[in-house]
Amino acid sequence: MAIPFDDNDEIDLNIIFKSIRRNTKQLFILTSTSTIIIFSYLLTMPPIWRGSFNILVKNQNSSDLYNQQLKTKSILKFNTIIDTDETQRLILQSPLVLKPVFDYVTDYKKNKDTLNNSFTFKSWVKSLDIDFENNSNVLKITHENKDKELLINTLNLISKKYKEYSKKDQIQSILNTK
Secondary structure, three states, rough: OOOOOOOOOOOOOHHHHHHHHHHHHHHHHHHHHHEEEHHHHHHHOOOOOOEEEEEEEEOOOOHHHHHHHHHHHHEEEEEEEOOOOHHHHHHOOHHHHHHHHHHHHHHHHHHHOOOOOOOHHHHHHHHHEEEEEOOOOOEEEEEEEEOOOHHHHHHHHHHHHHHHHHHHHHHHHHHOOO
């Protein structure tokens, strides 16, 4: 069924342009004021620094993986495949590695009088972005902070604590093999 064409269905752009021309002064004032307010707000905001580093998560050799699977089978009583990459990500997020870093951040904030009451380990860990890059074995740790010095020290300390943990893990693995 065809809809009949009516001349009244057209939009008359001349009416819109005449309205804009009549209100040019008000539009200019509104636009200028909004621009000035937005730029002054942006200039007063403190910069937020972002830092990151990568960790290569190496796969264990097959005998270590087999031993871990046997331990898991005996504990859980069913067959399972251990995802070592996900395990390493969870270890990096755990208090075992991050608690000393959190303590450092807390002490730093106390010294600068910027510590608030809602600052907890869980909320701080959520501020860290720990994830694998593009389905690879590279674990990327990203953190944002308004204090550049704290950001750099935090990332360096996370890297150091994870290295210490992985060395302990390797030493324990060697001792277990002996």
